[in-house]
Amino acid sequence: MALTGLEIYKQLPKTNCKECGFPTCLAFAMKLAQKGTELSKCPHVTDETRAALDAAAAPPIRLVGVGVGERRFEVGNETVLFRHEKKFYHQPGLVVRLRDDDPQLAALAKQVDGYAVERVGITLRLDGIALENHSGDAASFAKAVETVRSASTLPLLLLSEDPAATEAALTIAGQDKPLLHAATHENWQAMAELAKKYGCPLAVRDAGGLGDLAELTQRLGGAGVEDLVLDAGTRGLSDSLAAFTQLRRLALKKNFRPLGFPIIAFAGAEAVEQEAVLAAEAIAKYAGIVVLDHSEPCLLYPLITLRQNIYTDPQKPIQVEPRLYEVGSPTADSPLLITTNFSLTFFSVSGEVEGSGKPCWLLVADADGQSVLTSWAAGKFDAEKIAKTVKESGVETKLNHKKLVIPGHVASLSGETEEELPGWKILVGPREATDIPNYIKTFWSTV
Amino acid sequence: MTAVEIPKEKWSGAVRAVTLGSVNAGGTRATTVTVGGETTLPFLRFEGEMANRPAIAVEVVDTYPEDWSPELLAAWGDDARDPAAWAAKAVELDADLIALKLRSCHPEQGDRSADDAVATVKAVLSAVRVPLIVYGPGVADKDNEVLVAVAEATKGERLALANCQDKNYRTIVAAALGNGHLVVAQSPIDVNLAKQLNILISDMGLPLERVLMDPTTGALGYGIEYTYSVMERLRLAALMGDGMTQQPMICTVGEESWRQKEARVPDGVPAEWGDFATRGVVWETTTAITLLQSGADIVVLRHPKSIDLVKQGIADLMKGAVS
Numbered sequence: 001m002a003l004t005g006l007e008i009y010k011q012l013p014k015t016n017c018k019e020c021g022f023p024t025c026l027a028f029a030m031k032l033a034q035k036g037t038e039l040s041k042c043p044h045v046t047d048e049t050r051a052a053l054d055a056a057a058a059p060p061i062r063l064v065g066v067g068v069g070e071r072r073f074e075v076g077n078e079t080v081l082f083r084h085e086k087k088f089y090h091q092p093g094l095v096v097r098l099r100d101d102d103p104q105l106a107a108l109a110k111q112v113d114g115y116a117v118e119r120v121g122i123t124l125r126l127d128g129i130a131l132e133n134h135s136g137d138a139a140s141f142a143k144a145v146e147t148v149r150s151a152s153t154l155p156l157l158l159l160s161e162d163p164a165a166t167e168a169a170l171t172i173a174g175q176d177k178p179l180l181h182a183a184t185h186e187n188w189q190a191m192a193e194l195a196k197k198y199g200c201p202l203a204v205r206d207a208g209g210l211g212d213l214a215e216l217t218q219r220l221g222g223a224g225v226e227d228l229v230l231d232a233g234t235r236g237l238s239d240s241l242a243a244f245t246q247l248r249r250l251a252l253k254k255n256f257r258p259l260g261f262p263i264i265a266f267a268g269a270e271a272v273e274q275e276a277v278l279a280a281e282a283i284a285k286y287a288g289i290v291v292l293d294h295s296e297p298c299l300l301y302p303l304i305t306l307r308q309n310i311y312t313d314p315q316k317p318i319q320v321e322p323r324l325y326e327v328g329s330p331t332a333d334s335p336l337l338i339t340t341n342f343s344l345t346f347f348s349v350s351g352e353v354e355g356s357g358k359p360c361w362l363l364v365a366d367a368d369g370q371s372v373l374t375s376w377a378a379g380k381f382d383a384e385k386i387a388k389t390v391k392e393s394g395v396e397t398k399l400n401h402k403k404l405v406i407p408g409h410v411a412s413l414s415g416e417t418e419e420e421l422p423g424w425k426i427l428v429g430p431r432e433a434t435d436i437p438n439y440i441k442t443f444w445s446t447v
Numbered sequence: 448m449t450a451v452e453i454p455k456e457k458w459s460g461a462v463r464a465v466t467l468g469s470v471n472a473g474g475t476r477a478t479t480v481t482v483g484g485e486t487t488l489p490f491l492r493f494e495g496e497m498a499n500r501p502a503i504a505v506e507v508v509d510t511y512p513e514d515w516s517p518e519l520l521a522a523w524g525d526d527a528r529d530p531a532a533w534a535a536k537a538v539e540l541d542a543d544l545i546a547l548k549l550r551s552c553h554p555e556q557g558d559r560s561a562d563d564a565v566a567t568v569k570a571v572l573s574a575v576r577v578p579l580i581v582y583g584p585g586v587a588d589k590d591n592e593v594l595v596a597v598a599e600a601t602k603g604e605r606l607a608l609a610n611c612q613d614k615n616y617r618t619i620v621a622a623a624l625g626n627g628h629l630v631v632a633q634s635p636i637d638v639n640l641a642k643q644l645n646i647l648i649s650d651m652g653l654p655l656e657r658v659l660m661d662p663t664t665g666a667l668g669y670g671i672e673y674t675y676s677v678m679e680r681l682r683l684a685a686l687m688g689d690g691m692t693q694q695p696m697i698c699t700v701g702e703e704s705w706r707q708k709e710a711r712v713p714d715g716v717p718a719e720w721g722d723f724a725t726r727g728v729v730w731e732t733t734t735a736i737t738l739l740q741s742g743a744d745i746v747v748l749r750h751p752k753s754i755d756l757v758k759q760g761i762a763d764l765m766k767g768a769v770s
Contacts, residue, residue, distance in 0.1 A: 082683070084676040117719035119668070214449040237760060238767035241740075242493050249454040258449060273752065276729045277760045280736045284675070298721025301709075302667060302729045306737060309672040344669065348708075355715070371670065377635055434708050 003056045005030035013044045060251045064227045066179045067155020073127045075288035076262035091311040093289045095128035100144030101135040106151045113152035120343040124304045133160035138168040145172045163190035174198035192223040207233025214258035228261045244286040262288025272299045318343040319369035324393045328359030332400040335360045335444050340367035348433035356437035365389040372407045383413050387420035405429040455494040460688035461486045468578025473603015477576030482744040483695035492767040500765050504544035504747045505537035509567045510551035516711045518727045531574035538575045546580040546747045552593045553584035561596035568597050580607040591618040598622035620651045633661040638680050645691045660694035666703035667734045675741045682742035698738045701749030704731040732756045
C-alpha cells in the first residue's frame with residue numbers, strides 16, 4: 001500500500017536543507033508520494049528510513065515469476081478485490097499436473113505444451129506443467145524432468161516435499177527456474193537452501209490455517225527466500241473461497257506482508273465437469289496459479305476463455321479497428337453487412353460469414369467497442385451512426401448494389417436508416433451470428 | 448504461530464428474502480422456495496449469513512424446442528415434447544423451481560392464445576409441486592396479454608412473472624399485485640437501470656419482498672465479465688445499505704450458455720474446443736458457478752447433468768465454516 005506524502009514526511013530529516021532540489025522536506029515528500037522523484041535524491045536519509053520506505057512502496061502482493069524464456073509467466077501484484085475497481089493484472093497461470101511415473105508422460109507433456117486456441121483474435125495457451133514426484137523416487141523424478149524438458153519448453157512446477165528428490169530434479173532443470181512445491185514445517189530449511197541455490201520461486205504449504213502459513217513464510221523470508229507462493233492446503237469450493245478471500249484482503253487491506261504473495265490452487269477432481277467447477281472459482285476468486293489434473297480440450301477451452309473474460313480490463317473492452325473488412329474475396333455483387341467494433345461481435349460475425357463460404361463486405365462501425373445491443377441501448381449504434389459509417393467507408397464505389405444488412409437486434413432502425421441513406425435498401429439480418437450462413441445462403445439470393 | 452486477524456467487513460445492509468410459491472391461500476405447492484437474505488458477499492460465511500442456499504430452476508418450454516442444441520434434445524428425449532412431463536422429470540432430477548417458457552405464444556413462433564398459455568401453466572402446476580417462474584414469449588405486448596391471463600388464473604400461487612421490463616412493468620406489476628404473485632425485474636446489464644426499475648416497481652406498491660432482479664446474463668465467452676461485475680456492484684451496494692439494490696438475483700444461465708456456438712454446434716468447429724457433449728455442460732456449469740460467485744440467488748439451467756453439478760457445487764459452497 002502506497003504511503004501518503006505526510007506519512008513519508010514523518011520519516012524524513014525535516015531539515016529543509018534543499019539538497020534534494022525541493023524547497024522543503026514536505027514538498028519532497030509530496031512529490032515522492034506521487035512517484036515524481038526518488039528517495040535517493042535526499043543525501044541525509046538514514047538506512048533505516050530507506051528500508052522502511054522501500055518496504056512500504058513494494059506491492060502488497062509480490063510479483064513472482066515462474067520459468068525462463070519466452071513462456072515464463074508472472075503472477076501476483078494485484079491491487080483490487082473486485083475487477084470493476086480497476087482491473088485484475090496478472091492472469092493466473094493454468095498448469096497441468098503430470099505424474100513422473102506416467103508411461104504417457106512425454107506425449108502428455110507435448111500435448112499440454114502445444115495446446116493453443118484462438119479467441120477474439122488472440123491465441124490462448126497453457127502456462128506450465130506441474131510434475132509430481134508420484135513415484136516417490138528421486139532418480140525417477142529426475143528422469144521424468146528430462147523427459148518433460150525434451151518434450152516441452154513450458155515452465156515447470158516440481159511437486160515434491162522431499163528435498164532429495166527436488167534436488168535431483170533441480171540438477172536437471174535448475175536453470176529453468178521451476179516453482180518448487182512445497183516448503184512445509186518439516187522440510188522448510190532444506191527447501192529454502194534449494195530455492196536459494198537455484199534461484200527458484202518456492203511454494204509454501206500449510207493446511208493448518210493462515211497463522212501457521214504466515215509463520216512459515218516469515219521463516220523463509222528470514223532465510224532469504226523472497227519469491228514465495230502460498231498453498232493454504234484447501235481443497236473444495238467453500239474452504240478455498242474463504243481462505244483465498246482472506247489472503248487477498250489481508251494483503252490489500254491490511255498490507256500484511258507475511259501473506260502478500262500469489263496463491264496456488266489445486267483444482268483437480270475425478271470428473272472433468274467437477275474440475276471445471278473448482279477451477280472456475282479459482283480463476284474468478286484470486287488464484288495466481290491453477291493446477292489442473294485433466295488436459296481434455298473440452299475442459300481447457302472453457303477455462304482459458306473464463307480467464308480471458310475475468311482478466312479483461314473492464315474500462316477497455318477488446319476492440320477491433322472500425323473500417324470496411326473483406327471476408328473472402330468479395331465482388332461488387334457480394335452482400336454488405338454492418339456490425340459494431342466489439343471484438344467478440346466482430347469475430348463472431350466474421351467467423352460465421354467466413355464459414356458460410358460466401359464472400360462478403362463487412363462494415364464495422366465505431367461503437368466504442370460495445371456489442372450491438374449494448375451500443376444500441378447507449379445510443380452509439382443508431383441510424384445516424386450507420387449512415388455515417390457507410391458514407392465514410394467509401395463502400396458505395398465498390399458495389400453494384402445499394403443494399404445493407406443490419407443486425408436483427410436493431411431491426412427497429414431500418415426505416416430511419418433508409419431515411420438517412422437515400423437510395424439504399426436496408427435489410428434486417430439475423431439476431432444471432434450463428435444464423436448468418438443460412439441467411440446469406442437463402443435470403444441474399446432472393447433480394 | 449503468527450497471530451493473523453481475519454479481516455471481516457461489517458455490512459449495514461442485507462439482501463431481501465423472497466419466497467416463491469405458496470402452500471395456502473390459493474397456493475397449491477407442496478413447498479415454497481426462499482432465496483436471498485444474505486448479509487455478506489456470496490458464501491463468505493466466516494463474516495455473515497447465507498440465510499438461504501441459492502436455488503436451481505430448470506427451464507421447460509411449452510413447445511418442442513427444435514432449435515436447441517442436439518445435446519440438450521438428446522438429454523431430455525421425449526419429455527421435451529410435453530411441458531408437464533418435462534417439468535416432472537426436472538423435479539425428479541432435483542430442480543428446486545421450474546422456469547416455464549411460454550414460447551409458442553410468440554407471434555412468430557406459434558402465436559398461441561392466452562387461454563392456451565393458461566392451460567399449459569395449469570398442466571405444469573398439476574404435474575409438479577415446486578414453485579414456478581413463468582416467462583412470457585419475450586415480446587412486450589404479447590407478454591402483457593399472456594402473463595395477465597396466467598396471473599389471474601393462478602391467483603395466490605406466488606408465481607414469479609417474467610420478464611418485467613421498463614417498457615411493460617406497469618401491466619406485469621399490476622397483475623402480480625392483484626393476484627398475489629412476484630415479478631422478475633429485468634434490466635440490461637447496468638447498475639442504475641436495475642435500480643431504477645426496482646424503484647418504479649416499488650412505487651406501484653408491490654412490496655420488494657416480491658421482486659427478483661435479473662441483471663441480464665452474459666454467458667462464458669459472451670459477456671460474462673459484464674454480468675459478473677454488474678452483479679458484484681449491485682451486491683456491494685445492497686450490503687452497503689442501498690435499499691433499491693437488495694433484490695435476490697436470477698440468472699438465465701442455460702439459455703445464454705446453450706445459445707452459443709460452443710454448446711450448439713457439434714461439427715466443423717476447431718478441434719481445440721474438445722468433446723462436444725462435455726463442452727456444452729461445462730460451458731453451462733462454468734457460467735453458473737462463476738455467476739454464483741458474484742451473487743446469483745437463482746440460476747436457470749437447461750442440462751440434466753448441469754443440475755447435478757451445480758447443486759453439488761452449491762452444497763459445497765454452503766459448507767463454509769462459520770466463525
